[in-house]
Amino acid sequence: MTRRKKQATAGNWYTVDLHLHTPASADYQEPTVRYLEILRTAAARGLNMIAMTDHNTVVGFRRLQDELAELEMLEKLGRLRDEETARLKEFRDLRNKVLVLPGFEFTATFGFHILGIFPPDTPLRELELLLLKLNVPADELDAGSVTVGASSDVLTCYHAIDQAGGLAIAAHANSSNGVAMRGFPIGGQTKIAYTQDLSLHALEVTDLEQRGRRSTAGFFSGIKPEYPRRMHCIQGSDAHRLRRDPQNPKQLGIGDRATEMLLPEPTFEAIKDLFASQDFARTRPQQPRGDRTFDFIGETREDGPNIVQAFHESMTTRAGKLYAIIADVCAFANTNGGTVLVGLSADPKQPPKGVPNAKEARSRLEREISQRISPPLKCQVDVQETGGVTILRVLVPRGEDGPYAVDDNKIYVREEAETGLAVRDEIVAMVVRRRGEPAAAAEAVAEAPRHREHPREPAKGLPAPPRTGVEIVEVEERDGVHYYTMRDLRNGNVVKNVTRSSARRLWHYAIEQRQALPEDLGQLTATWQGDMAVLRKRGAGKSARYDLAQLQNGAVRIYFGVTDDGVHGPWRDLVGGEGE
Numbered sequence: 001m002t003r004r005k006k007q008a009t010a011g012n013w014y015t016v017d018l019h020l021h022t023p024a025s026a027d028y029q030e031p032t033v034r035y036l037e038i039l040r041t042a043a044a045r046g047l048n049m050i051a052m053t054d055h056n057t058v059v060g061f062r063r064l065q066d067e068l069a070e071l072e073m074l075e076k077l078g079r080l081r082d083e084e085t086a087r088l089k090e091f092r093d094l095r096n097k098v099l100v101l102p103g104f105e106f107t108a109t110f111g112f113h114i115l116g117i118f119p120p121d122t123p124l125r126e127l128e129l130l131l132l133k134l135n136v137p138a139d140e141l142d143a144g145s146v147t148v149g150a151s152s153d154v155l156t157c158y159h160a161i162d163q164a165g166g167l168a169i170a171a172h173a174n175s176s177n178g179v180a181m182r183g184f185p186i187g188g189q190t191k192i193a194y195t196q197d198l199s200l201h202a203l204e205v206t207d208l209e210q211r212g213r214r215s216t217a218g219f220f221s222g223i224k225p226e227y228p229r230r231m232h233c234i235q236g237s238d239a240h241r242l243r244r245d246p247q248n249p250k251q252l253g254i255g256d257r258a259t260e261m262l263l264p265e266p267t268f269e270a271i272k273d274l275f276a277s278q279d280f281a282r283t284r285p286q287q288p289r290g291d292r293t294f295d296f297i298g299e300t301r302e303d304g305p306n307i308v309q310a311f312h313e314s315m316t317t318r319a320g321k322l323y324a325i326i327a328d329v330c331a332f333a334n335t336n337g338g339t340v341l342v343g344l345s346a347d348p349k350q351p352p353k354g355v356p357n358a359k360e361a362r363s364r365l366e367r368e369i370s371q372r373i374s375p376p377l378k379c380q381v382d383v384q385e386t387g388g389v390t391i392l393r394v395l396v397p398r399g400e401d402g403p404y405a406v407d408d409n410k411i412y413v414r415e416e417a418e419t420g421l422a423v424r425d426e427i428v429a430m431v432v433r434r435r436g437e438p439a440a441a442a443e444a445v446a447e448a449p450r451h452r453e454h455p456r457e458p459a460k461g462l463p464a465p466p467r468t469g470v471e472i473v474e475v476e477e478r479d480g481v482h483y484y485t486m487r488d489l490r491n492g493n494v495v496k497n498v499t500r501s502s503a504r505r506l507w508h509y510a511i512e513q514r515q516a517l518p519e520d521l522g523q524l525t526a527t528w529q530g531d532m533a534v535l536r537k538r539g540a541g542k543s544a545r546y547d548l549a550q551l552q553n554g555a556v557r558i559y560f561g562v563t564d565d566g567v568h569g570p571w572r573d574l575v576g577g578e579g580e
Contacts, residue, residue: 011264014048015286017255018117019204019236022052022060025144029241035064039094041242045255048266051101051117056136057144058127061102099266105171106134107146108154112179113171116161119268130164154179154194162199167272172238173203174216196229201275208235209285211299222308223565225467225490228336232275234259234283258286278337278395297386301348305417308338311346313353326372329396330404331412331419333377334430337398343391354389362392374408375401403430416563420504425495462531462552465489468566469559470510484511510560513547521556532574546575
């Protein structure tokens, strides 16, 4: 690794498998396996860190400790036989090569599995007490059983693990017994809470090697309006045996589905810091040995610009390019956080141009962000390499002290792939959000509008509106000027007094399209499927945009500029394509 590369990564790639079972799990497939064999196999597979996560117990980790402690006691007493001396030496060598973390795989209500992983020096009695508090029966604390009766709910488990200083990770979240598995009959808000709770540190998924928005990591990348918190995603083997079963390849062995993490050192604390960061490029599926061609920048470009991602070919002051970058940083901080990439376009077919004098450019950008955005915003600016050139990456958190402004008075927000100046009602909503007050006051519409497009709420039994795009709620004419009230379908915010001349791009598009429709929407010509219709489609694939209509109590609601991320349920069936 070159010196410049070390500066860019600030660490090394370590291989981690945080989901391993031992013979202490009742369903372990090789019950006679010795714990030294587990360590030996982990080292042979090139793992730097592992976690022993038996079902609802920490007995496996205790047996490992006891076996080592017994050998060390015999050594202290001078009673080691030759075989025991060799075994103790191998134990110590392997423990120096592989960091072993204690943990458990807890079975919460509905049968969902949650990993709790802790620092290596955590007293096991504390973890047993934690399992008892989570309603694991005392007489089953050593059983290693998958089922433990009426245990605690998912959120209680997250909070308990977090408060105990551990990592709460949703096990195989997209698969069986996972909190994000498809088809499980729980309410939408419950599913959102199970994957967005702040005490949840990461999602373990089984499709980390898949790319695109249909992958679990793509789904939880912050672009989904109902899942705004971007989640760190890892993979683990969930090994119940030493090596993959040749008769059933789905039964993985140790390290068969590991994660590589870019860390300053291979420690529990480093992993916890990673999961607390906004840097989602420091985890990746385990790469073939000797293959370091994984280019997360290239993968990022495939997703294109969106509500959490922006691209800039350069940062010169000419044509306001530097200012555009600062505006994006401000907008991300005011919206949902995000990443700004400087030195390449969003088009993956175009070679990246890079940033000349990257170190100097980085210092300048850090200085500009510090001086021009208020209140102070802590961003991470680093140098990355892609396509043989160096670029800059800015990691922007979702700000906790908003609204943030450029040059004291220009407040920007992010709307899908567009950055624009916030209007009054959006600024009010940001202030309300910071104070933690009910948002009703910020989102209320006029009590007596002159013209109402539709009822405010969907009728019972009708599908909820799409989750992206905008809706024109009301139109009012004052002194010959039409003022529009717009509802942002992503977050429900209502913005009043929008004119055609003041409207941002999507709003302007919605106003233009509404003016082209009959004044009486009851005269609208459309091909209806039940109470829904597609009025217009632009683009294809992830770039597709829809104008959709919905009948409600005899009135027509129009949703303009709906993206593929906002299409759900019956709307997905209407436009075609896969569901969530």
